[in-house]
Amino acid sequence: MRVTFCTDLDKNVVVANCEKRGWIQVGPEDDWNIYWAGTLTCRSLFSVDSGYRMNDNQIINHFPNHYEISRKDLLVKNIKRYRRDLEKEGNVLAERGDSKYLHLDFIPVTFVLPADYNMFVEEYRKAPQSTWIMKPCGRSQGSGIFLINKLSKLKRWSREANKNPLQPQLAKESYVISRYIDNPLLIGGKKFDLRLYVLVTSFRPLKAYQFRLGFCRFCTVKYDSSVAELDNMYVHLTNVSVQKHGEEYNALHGGKLSVQNLRLHLESTRGKEVTERLFDQISWLIIHSLKAVQPVIATDRHCFECYGYDIIIDNKLKPWLIEVNASPSLTSTTANDRILKHKLLDNIFNIVVPPSGYPDVRWNKIVSTEALGDFELLIDEDILNHGNHDDTASLDRHSNRSANFYRWK
Amino acid sequence: MEEIKDKSIHHTALRLCEDLKQNPTYKGLYTDVQKLVSSSNVKYEDFKESLSKSMKENGLEAELRNNVYHWVRSQNKDNLCYASFDSFFKKAQIQWEKRIHKSLNSMCSELGIHLARIRFTQDREELIEKWGELSNYDVDINKYRPVYSPKDFLEVLLNLKGPNYKHRGEEPTWDFSHIPIKVKDLSELRTLYSELSHGEAVMGMNTSRYMSSSYAAFEAERIALGERVVLSNHAPVAQEYLKKGCPPCLRKKMWTLVLGSEVKETHYHYYEKLKTHVLQYDLMVDKLIIKDIHLTASNDDQYFVFEDVLHQILLCFSRDAEILKQLSNKPGYMQVVLKGKPSTPENTLIFPPSGVIPFHGFTMYAAPFCYLFDDSVALYFTVRAFYLRYWFRLHRVCGHSQGILCLCLLFERLLQCYDPVLWHHFKKIHIPPIRVVFKWIMRAFSGHLPPEQLLYLWDLVLAYDSLEAIPLLAVVILIFRRDNLLRVTTLQNIEAVLADLSSIAVMSMLQMALSKE
Ligand SMILES: Nc1ncnc2c1ncn2[C@@H]1O[C@H](COP(=O)(O)OP(=O)(O)O)[C@@H](O)[C@H]1O
Ligand SMILES: [Mg+2]
Numbered sequence: 001m002r003v004t005f006c007t008d009l010d011k012n013v014v015v016a017n018c019e020k021r022g023w024i025q026v027g028p029e030d031d032w033n034i035y036w037a038g039t040l041t042c043r044s045l046f047s048v049d050s051g052y053r054m055n056d057n058q059i060i061n062h063f064p065n066h067y068e069i070s071r072k073d074l075l076v077k078n079i080k081r082y083r084r085d086l087e088k089e090g091n092v093l094a095e096r097g098d099s100k101y102l103h104l105d106f107i108p109v110t111f112v113l114p115a116d117y118n119m120f121v122e123e124y125r126k127a128p129q130s131t132w133i134m135k136p137c138g139r140s141q142g143s144g145i146f147l148i149n150k151l152s153k154l155k156r157w158s159r160e161a162n163k164n165p166l167q168p169q170l171a172k173e174s175y176v177i178s179r180y181i182d183n184p185l186l187i188g189g190k191k192f193d194l195r196l197y198v199l200v201t202s203f204r205p206l207k208a209y210q211f212r213l214g215f216c217r218f219c220t221v222k223y224d225s226s227v228a229e230l231d232n233m234y235v236h237l238t239n240v241s242v243q244k245h246g247e248e249y250n251a252l253h254g255g256k257l258s259v260q261n262l263r264l265h266l267e268s269t270r271g272k273e274v275t276e277r278l279f280d281q282i283s284w285l286i287i288h289s290l291k292a293v294q295p296v297i298a299t300d301r302h303c304f305e306c307y308g309y310d311i312i313i314d315n316k317l318k319p320w321l322i323e324v325n326a327s328p329s330l331t332s333t334t335a336n337d338r339i340l341k342h343k344l345l346d347n348i349f350n351i352v353v354p355p356s357g358y359p360d361v362r363w364n365k366i367v368s369t370e371a372l373g374d375f376e377l378l379i380d381e382d383i384l385n386h387g388n389h390d391d392t393a394s395l396d397r398h399s400n401r402s403a404n405f406y407r408w409k
Numbered sequence: 410m411e412e413i414k415d416k417s418i419h420h421t422a423l424r425l426c427e428d429l430k431q432n433p434t435y436k437g438l439y440t441d442v443q444k445l446v447s448s449s450n451v452k453y454e455d456f457k458e459s460l461s462k463s464m465k466e467n468g469l470e471a472e473l474r475n476n477v478y479h480w481v482r483s484q485n486k487d488n489l490c491y492a493s494f495d496s497f498f499k500k501a502q503i504q505w506e507k508r509i510h511k512s513l514n515s516m517c518s519e520l521g522i523h524l525a526r527i528r529f530t531q532d533r534e535e536l537i538e539k540w541g542e543l544s545n546y547d548v549d550i551n552k553y554r555p556v557y558s559p560k561d562f563l564e565v566l567l568n569l570k571g572p573n574y575k576h577r578g579e580e581p582t583w584d585f586s587h588i589p590i591k592v593k594d595l596s597e598l599r600t601l602y603s604e605l606s607h608g609e610a611v612m613g614m615n616t617s618r619y620m621s622s623s624y625a626a627f628e629a630e631r632i633a634l635g636e637r638v639v640l641s642n643h644a645p646v647a648q649e650y651l652k653k654g655c656p657p658c659l660r661k662k663m664w665t666l667v668l669g670s671e672v673k674e675t676h677y678h679y680y681e682k683l684k685t686h687v688l689q690y691d692l693m694v695d696k697l698i699i700k701d702i703h704l705t706a707s708n709d710d711q712y713f714v715f716e717d718v719l720h721q722i723l724l725c726f727s728r729d730a731e732i733l734k735q736l737s738n739k740p741g742y743m744q745v746v747l748k749g750k751p752s753t754p755e756n757t758l759i760f761p762p763s764g765v766i767p768f769h770g771f772t773m774y775a776a777p778f779c780y781l782f783d784d785s786v787a788l789y790f791t792v793r794a795f796y797l798r799y800w801f802r803l804h805r806v807c808g809h810s811q812g813i814l815c816l817c818l819l820f821e822r823l824l825q826c827y828d829p830v831l832w833h834h835f836k837k838i839h840i841p842p843i844r845v846v847f848k849w850i851m852r853a854f855s856g857h858l859p860p861e862q863l864l865y866l867w868d869l870v871l872a873y874d875s876l877e878a879i880p881l882l883a884v885v886i887l888i889f890r891r892d893n894l895l896r897v898t899t900l901q902n903i904e905a906v907l908a909d910l911s912s913i914a915v916m917s918m919l920q921m922a923l924s925k926e
Binding site: 187188190222248250252254255256257260264267275 | 541542544545632656657658660661707708709710711713714715716717718780781782783859860861864
């Protein structure tokens with residue numbers, strides 16, 4: 001049986017990977033086995049009016065309501081609810097100290113505007129010196145983002161947004177406002193964030209894999225937290241889509257340093273223990289962000305999804321979750337970037353397609369170590385629940401690590 | 410007989426003492442000993458015993474021992490294996506330097522600039538302001554070209570006509586076989602790198618996808634041992650420790666210990682003086698340095714984050730007269746008069762004060778160290794120590810067993826003996842294999858291997874106090890890719906086969922090469 005694939009992206013990396021496997025490209029109306037689609041295509045496919053029903057040999061690269069994790073406001077809402085629920089249960093994970101969550105304090109304090117305006121003001125007053133970052137809930141690539149350090153600036157902005165007759169949508173658009181992490185870890189004096197990839201093949205039970213080969217995205221201008229530079233996005237926003245317009249942008253390295261090299265640098269300068277702790281905390285926050293949306297994501301055995309996690313490390317080596325992208329960029333800016341993204345796609349297909357080589361949603365989705373490639377198992381609740389350790393990817397360090405994550409349960 | 414021996418020990422001790430006193434850290438050490446002597450632990454009645462006991466206890470003994478160790482290492486730097494060709498190589502090196510100087514001068518006259526001048530105030534102020542972000546220092550380097558590239562230097566080496574040189578027909582010089590220097594053979598290398606050839610567990614074997622639990626346990630064990638080594642503060646023990654490769658978290662300390670490049674307050678002052686010199690004088694090498702960083706580290710996704718600190722340390726490096734002083738066989742240097750000044754001794758400057766003229770890729774001798782250090786001064790002194798012990802021999806003509814010529818010869822002999830088929834393939838397609846690997850050797854693989862792997866290789870350089878692992882690795886890489894190499898016949902395709910070294914696992918490949926089947 002020949003495998004067929006369909007895609008609405010003109011990304012060479014997708015097509016090349018599929019063709020390499022001997023899969024045949026077909027149109028959306030044809031009989032496809034694997035659909036690599038943009039989120040919009042996906043949503044219309046899943047919508048009731050489309051009337052499309054997938055059969056057991058079809059898989060697709062998004063969950064129908066992925067926005068529960070990828071929209072900035074919904075992610076925050078879900079994490080807040082997750083923490084509250086755990087707290088109600090009396091779960092130690094939700095333990096607090098000094099009013100902060102001890103183990104689940106991994107997103108900057110965030111409010112949705114205009115809905116939570118009053119709550120924001122209350123929080124703002126506690127520390128009027130601090131800087132906040134405004135981000136439109138539904139946009140990406142750094143668009144529409146700005147920093148504020150005074151309430152008056154926010155008020156002025158909201159007045160203007162309401163007044164502007166040319167852009168009435170501005171008034172309707174909702175924003176998140178988050179505490180700005182003003183003490184990011186710097187290397188060579190520059191701010192960066194991490195782009196990590198996480199593959200989820202099922203939410204209930206949760207099955208997630210983390211890709212080892214992420215990268216750091218560097219700003220092109222030295223970090224400077226002074227007010228004068230508050231509006232300089234080349235200092236504050238790490239998005240490549242922002243930085244590449246900078247005068248200092250270098251297309252040969254694209255401002256991207258591999259995560260392995262970051263790790264080498266941190267281990268060499270700060271020591272192994274703190275570096276390990278940092279990376280364990282990153283895996284920890286990824287798992288809990290996924291568990292936070294687990295109850296609300298529609299279960300659909302046809303779906304898998306690869307998320308692009310944006311994470312900032314502060315100068316105390318604490319990682320902060322900034323956002324989760326459901327369609328991380330597959331565009332390559334440099335040669336190494338191309339290699340990485342090819343590997344990413346290749347490894348994803350290795351995991352989502354059963355050993356038979358033919359997509360089948362009845363498969364138990366337990367992946368052998370060989371098929372993992374550069375992915376590492378983050379969590380597989382099937383394995384956790386059944387203690388089924390043999391012959392699976394959870395061998396070695398990871399079984400310990402996952403066990404550690406659940407030592408409180 | 411005994412008497413003579415006694416006497417010579419006595420002489421050595423005297424020389425040692427004299428030299429130690431010249432050491433910048435001597436004053437601190439001496440003060441510490443004085444303090445100790447005046448403490449109640451040291452008794453007048455039992456002076457010698459009680460002093461040496463308390464020195465042991467508070468670590469001064471280790472420090473003194475390390476000083477002796479570094480002194481001894483600095484003594485046998487000049488052991489030329491072939492004294493008879495010494496003068497030949499010296500002459501060749503002088504000629505090469507003359508060529509470099511000439512090309513510097515002609516670049517200057519082409520561009521209408523001077524080798525050295527007092528820095529304009531405005532320029533100085535900009536430098537001061539941008540010292541932390543020198544990649545943004547506004548200077549036009551477009552017109553500057555690297556003085557020479559590894560390729561040019563290889564040409565010079567290949568054209569050396571040794572004392573035994575016989576013209577061999579039409580073919581242009583193909584290899585170094587006419588240079589009559591003996592290099593180690595495989596079994597001698599096995600003896601030198603005996604820890605590797607015995608196939609014991611070493612660091613850097615975790616390149617298989619999964620961090621196996623046995624490797625994690627091994628690494629933990631190595632770290633525990635390494636921490637004790639660091640605590641003991643004994644340089645020779647640290648050197649021994651490096652033979653199995655160093656866990657990244659201990660490398661900075663281990664390397665500093667072996668090289669004796671710990672920084673004290675005096676080093677900060679010294680570095681500050683170098684910086685002042687940079688601010689005061691506008692030297693033409695500054696542009697060459699900046700140009701080289703722009704051409705290399707700034708464009709490299711492994712090193713771009715370090716471009717600013719590289720500017721700082723390499724500019725300071727050029728001003729460091731200690732480098733010129735410590736180089737055995739001082740390079741020929743230029744004396745230049747500051748622009749617009751009368752030619753008096755006060756206005757005359759050794760150009761550059763370090764005597765080192767950078768070539769294309771010089772930055773890569775320093776870049777990998779940036780992974781280890783946050784502090785630019787500590788970074789500087791380790792880079793300098795490494796340069797003075799190893800790297801300087803990679804860009805000069807000399808017959809030293811650690812020099813570039815011997816390393817090239819070693820490469821050729823090893824390839825010939827390991828894989829005659831591949832050697833003949835190169836011969837058949839008229840491409841000297843050394844041409845393919847020369848840049849790896851001249852840069853000690855910096856910029857070619859990913860930093861993690863590169864640093865393991867450099868662990869071995871320090872551990873065995875030898876660069877011979879470098880040509881050995883070059884041979885092994887060729888052999889690993891032999892099937893693909895045998896399939897291609899043009900230089901371009903050969904280079905394509907060898908372009909990507911990201912999958913090379915240094916330690917296991919060297920181990921494989923050295924182990925007896
Ligand atoms: N709370 C924050 N503190 C510091 N920097 C932030 C914060 N939120 C966002 N940023 C910076 O802004 C960039 C864009 O924000 P992000 O939430 O990822 O929006 P987008 O969808 O536009 O990428 C991030 O990559 C990060 O560099
Ligand atoms: Mg983002």
